[in-house]
Amino acid sequence: MRTLSLKVNGDTVQAAAPSHWTLLEVLRYKLGLTGSKQGCDKGDCGACTVLVDGRPVLACLTLAGAVEEREVTTIEGLMPLHVKSGGDGPDPVQAAFDRCGALQCGFCQPGMMLSARALLNKNPCPTRAEIREALSGNLCRCTGYTQIFEAVELAVAESIGVAPAPRSWEAQRMDPSEAQAAAKRAAAHLAERRKQEGRE
Amino acid sequence: MQAHVGGRVERPEGRAKVTGKSVYIADLKVEGAWLGGTVRSDVARGTLRGFDFAPEFDRTRVVIVTPTDIPGENVQALIVDDQPILAAERIEHWGEPLLLVAAPDARTLEAALAAIRPRIDPLPPVLDMELSKHAQKQITIEKGDVDAAIRAAKKNGHIVLEGTYHTDSQEQLYIEPQGCVAFPPDKDGTIVVKGSLQCPHYVRKALVRCFGVTPGQARVVQMETGGGFGGKEEYPSVVACHAALLARAARRPVSMIYDRHEDLAVTPKRHPARVRHKTVVDKHGRLIAMDIDVLLDGGAYTTLSPVVLSRGCIHAAGPYRCENTRIRGRVVATNHVPYGAFRGFGAPQTCFAIERMMDRVARATGIHPFALRHKNMLRVGDSTATGQILKDSVGSAEVLAAVAEKTGIDKHGWCAPRDARAGKARGLGLSFFYHGAGFTGSGEEMLKGRVRIDVLADGRVEVLAGSTEIGQGTNALFLAITAESLGCETADVVVATPDTAHVPDSGPTVASRTCMVVGGCLTKACRELAARVGGDVKRPWRERAREFAQRGGDGQVTVQYSSPKDVVWDDDTYTGDAYPVFGWAADVAEIEVDLVTLEVEVKRFSTAVDVGKAIQPALVEGQIEGGSLQAVGWAHLEVVTTRAGKFEQDRLATCIIPTTLDAPKFDVMLVEIPYAHGPFGAKGVGELPMDGGAPAVVAAIEDAIGVHLTRVPATPERIMEALESASQARKQ
Ligand code: FES
Ligand code: FES
Numbered sequence: 001m002r003t004l005s006l007k008v009n010g011d012t013v014q015a016a017a018p019s020h021w022t023l024l025e026v027l028r029y030k031l032g033l034t035g036s037k038q039g040c041d042k043g044d045c046g047a048c049t050v051l052v053d054g055r056p057v058l059a060c061l062t063l064a065g066a067v068e069e070r071e072v073t074t075i076e077g078l079m080p081l082h083v084k085s086g087g088d089g090p091d092p093v094q095a096a097f098d099r100c101g102a103l104q105c106g107f108c109q110p111g112m113m114l115s116a117r118a119l120l121n122k123n124p125c126p127t128r129a130e131i132r133e134a135l136s137g138n139l140c141r142c143t144g145y146t147q148i149f150e151a152v153e154l155a156v157a158e159s160i161g162v163a164p165a166p167r168s169w170e171a172q173r174m175d176p177s178e179a180q181a182a183a184k185r186a187a188a189h190l191a192e193r194r195k196q197e198g199r200e
Numbered sequence: 201m202q203a204h205v206g207g208r209v210e211r212p213e214g215r216a217k218v219t220g221k222s223v224y225i226a227d228l229k230v231e232g233a234w235l236g237g238t239v240r241s242d243v244a245r246g247t248l249r250g251f252d253f254a255p256e257f258d259r260t261r262v263v264i265v266t267p268t269d270i271p272g273e274n275v276q277a278l279i280v281d282d283q284p285i286l287a288a289e290r291i292e293h294w295g296e297p298l299l300l301v302a303a304p305d306a307r308t309l310e311a312a313l314a315a316i317r318p319r320i321d322p323l324p325p326v327l328d329m330e331l332s333k334h335a336q337k338q339i340t341i342e343k344g345d346v347d348a349a350i351r352a353a354k355k356n357g358h359i360v361l362e363g364t365y366h367t368d369s370q371e372q373l374y375i376e377p378q379g380c381v382a383f384p385p386d387k388d389g390t391i392v393v394k395g396s397l398q399c400p401h402y403v404r405k406a407l408v409r410c411f412g413v414t415p416g417q418a419r420v421v422q423m424e425t426g427g428g429f430g431g432k433e434e435y436p437s438v439v440a441c442h443a444a445l446l447a448r449a450a451r452r453p454v455s456m457i458y459d460r461h462e463d464l465a466v467t468p469k470r471h472p473a474r475v476r477h478k479t480v481v482d483k484h485g486r487l488i489a490m491d492i493d494v495l496l497d498g499g500a501y502t503t504l505s506p507v508v509l510s511r512g513c514i515h516a517a518g519p520y521r522c523e524n525t526r527i528r529g530r531v532v533a534t535n536h537v538p539y540g541a542f543r544g545f546g547a548p549q550t551c552f553a554i555e556r557m558m559d560r561v562a563r564a565t566g567i568h569p570f571a572l573r574h575k576n577m578l579r580v581g582d583s584t585a586t587g588q589i590l591k592d593s594v595g596s597a598e599v600l601a602a603v604a605e606k607t608g609i610d611k612h613g614w615c616a617p618r619d620a621r622a623g624k625a626r627g628l629g630l631s632f633f634y635h636g637a638g639f640t641g642s643g644e645e646m647l648k649g650r651v652r653i654d655v656l657a658d659g660r661v662e663v664l665a666g667s668t669e670i671g672q673g674t675n676a677l678f679l680a681i682t683a684e685s686l687g688c689e690t691a692d693v694v695v696a697t698p699d700t701a702h703v704p705d706s707g708p709t710v711a712s713r714t715c716m717v718v719g720g721c722l723t724k725a726c727r728e729l730a731a732r733v734g735g736d737v738k739r740p741w742r743e744r745a746r747e748f749a750q751r752g753g754d755g756q757v758t759v760q761y762s763s764p765k766d767v768v769w770d771d772d773t774y775t776g777d778a779y780p781v782f783g784w785a786a787d788v789a790e791i792e793v794d795l796v797t798l799e800v801e802v803k804r805f806s807t808a809v810d811v812g813k814a815i816q817p818a819l820v821e822g823q824i825e826g827g828s829l830q831a832v833g834w835a836h837l838e839v840v841t842t843r844a845g846k847f848e849q850d851r852l853a854t855c856i857i858p859t860t861l862d863a864p865k866f867d868v869m870l871v872e873i874p875y876a877h878g879p880f881g882a883k884g885v886g887e888l889p890m891d892g893g894a895p896a897v898v899a900a901i902e903d904a905i906g907v908h909l910t911r912v913p914a915t916p917e918r919i920m921e922a923l924e925s926a927s928q929a930r931k932q
Contacts, residue, residue, distance in 0.1 A: 035221070045460075097218050098215060104672065104826065106213070107375040108375045131860075142822070147818075
């Protein structure tokens with residue numbers, strides 16, 4: 001047993017846990033944050049994906065002790081963080097997943113949405129190919145993935161203020177000059193958001 | 201007012217799901233719960249002689265359950281009572297549960313499971329279904345005179361073709377593993393089980409037999425469920441009985457959540473199949489006779505195999521007209537882990553065979569595969585293999601037309617020999633199929649599924665059904681149907697949690713029946729309620745309903761399903777209306793084969809589906825894309841094999857399913873040919889998309905590189921073998 005000091009969803013929390021415990025175990029069994037799921041016995045499904053300093057990691061493979069002092073974001077923190085940074089309601093990724101039919105059983109979704117959020121943080125206007133690549137570690141058995149891609153594209157479209165195409169919210173259907181302008185707007189939006197979060 | 205049916209209603213559980221607040225079974229916090237585990241057989245067949253306990257093992261720290269601790273019958277109640285809850289002596293499959301343990305924490309449980317070793321005298325197992333002598337069920341469907349047609353073939357100048365087709369097993373791979381939490385009997389002897397499950401009333405039935413209690417004393421509550429696809433149809437009853445037995449012995453709640461390894465190793469998967477076809481066609485490609493032999497591996501116990509066989513056989517002749525048809529089916533017992541329900545339920549296996557045979561017929565007759573299917577397809581007025589005359593809602597021509605228009609498959613140069621270009625070869629493949637909605641034969645009549653609606657004091661309407669939301673959208677579907685039927689807003693409707701203490705038995709959430717059957721009952725109930733409440737329909741529903749409740753009006757309506765009068769089925773002869781109606785579909789897969797590695801990439805997948813009416817188009821598309829990807833995965837990626845009766849792919853690292861990178865671009869075309877007895881014209885869609893993907897992909901492989909594969913999954917190894925044997929054959 002040792003007492004860990006973790007920064008989870010903007011709060012500093014203490015948790016006493018055996019030193020071999022993973023971040024997933026501490027989140028689920030000590031902090032009551034059960035939004036992060038366990039879908040496999042280690043490292044194969046992505047359902048446990050959380051963000052550590054904005055980057056996606058598999059919480060089932062990460063020792064809790066290894067992320068002390070680092071910013072951990074779980075699905076529970078996504079909406080509060082968005083609100084804190086001036087947003088209204090859920091993170092655009094969450095809103096888009098809800099709207100697009102991207103969620104069916106929902107079990108893969110927390111991990112999927114955090115992978116998507118990490119992608120958009122780094123690349124505000126990804127192509128379909130980049131989305132596929134970024135989500136390739138998150139298995140979903142329900143959706144066939146299409147509506148998930150569309151959700152990410154809708155989130156992109158909404159956060160950078162362009163109208164999505166009907167049904168298929170395919171961002172790549174945008175005219176290239178419009179896409180570039182949108183990407184610039186998105187980058188600015190993001191920088192603003194980071195500033196508000198005090199990360200830069 | 202915006203249309204709910206055909207529009208888009210918000211999923212009521214959506215917000216909780218995207219914010220991580222939904223409670224799945226492993227998220228349920230239960231004070232003082234212990235953890236349960238299972239000691240299993242490590243051989244495929246044998247005789248249990250007893251258990252050895254490691255000397256350091258402290259029995260006082262755990263609770264143990266053996267067959268003698270079962271208060272009721274040691275029977276896993278389903279169709280046939282052949283499966284014990286815990287094997288007492290005879291062991292029939294690897295991983296069979298022998299003894300249960302509960303412990304206060306994971307570490308103690310793990311140590312206990314490691315310290316208990318069963319003593320088993322092994323016996324030689326039967327692992328080849330062709331060698332099994334024990335049939336769990338046999339079926340014969342006969343129409344016309346197949347033998348005479350075959351005998352006369354030569355004289356009539358007909359072509360006779362034979363083929364044998366194999367499909368391997370497949371894992372459902374819901375992302376949330378199986379799990380239940382059971383609470384010890386209260387003072388009235390009532391047991392409560394909560395879990396990840398599709399069919400709460402199935403679980404209740406199993407608990408009733410296991411504990412020897414009344415249905416009222418077994419209460420089953422469905423938690424948010426992380427996918428099922430049939431995998432949570434029958435198996436949750438096993439987990440529930442085990443957890444409940446431990447809870448009773450430990451006198452405290454027991455949580456039994458499988459890890460992925462255990463889930464993959466012991467839960468039922470798709471039945472492996474071998475299907476033989478002997479087909480007679482005339483030179484115009486008209487089907488004259490089909491003699492079909494279906495063999496399924498049922499595994500060690502009967503579970504749902506008879507019903508799987510039945511659906512498989514009824515669909516074996518495909519959506520084609522043929523006056524002489526004979527389908528003989530057998531599902532046999534082996535010492536494999538029992539096989540069970542998986543989306544499609546036997547039909548994907550037989551659909552693969554008939555569609556492969558149709559492609560052979562196309563080659564043999566020189567008729568384009570599209571034209572061949574178009575020529576033989578069933579239309580209104582035609583009769584199926586069971587002699588069912590198709591009356592309405594037959595979308596055969598429409599789905600074929602839609603997929604042809606989208607992909608140009610009808611003009612694609614099929615039989616032309618093609619050079620294998622360097623690098624990659626592209627190909628297109630077609631499949632055409634149908635799937636019966638609802639239970640087979642007299643199933644729905646026997647089931648008598650019920651639905652209830654209730655006006656609450658504030659005027660909202662509660663929908664009470666045993667049907668579960670497992671991701672496919674039951675909740676949103678019920679909201680849409682209710683709001684549309686009553687002329688209210690979806691905010692005026694609540695869907696009750698499936699809890700056997702409160703909801704009526706609507707029948708299981710399987711067989712593409714929730715929308716058509718349960719949704720149909722719901723529509724009727726709403727109509728009745730709307731008539732009772734009355735008032736000026738221009739006024740908001742909630743006001744009128746509140747007044748009605750205040751007046752003391754009876755706002756509770758229960759509707760029980762009854763089949764349309766003209767649906768007649770004879771279970772003895774296997775003739776008549778096998779299903780009230782069918783969903784129809786045609787798929788075109790566009791693939792690329794890497795000529796060096798022989799890996800297949802499915803680039804694009806077009807599917808036209810006649811669903812009667814899409815109550816929620818976005819959900820229907822989600823079902824079609826998700827089901828199609830499962831079919832595509834089965835076609836070329838998802839390998840499930842056994843060795844000595846044990847699944848070889850018992851970790852997610854080896855049990856592969858498609859990732860985002862394996863998913864093709866989908867073109868989904870919804871065709872709506874309304875079904876008169878379905879709610880707003882709707883029929884089933886859940887299973888249909890699973891049927892056609894495998895034959896379409898394999899046909900596309902044939903188109904690309906010219907090998908006629910007869911087995912799925914079509915892995916690179918198998919493609920290589922087929923190429924080699926084809927080149928051998930050419931040399932000879
Ligand atoms: S739980 Fe599956 S990758 Fe972490
Ligand atoms: S929504 Fe069910 S696994 Fe993705």
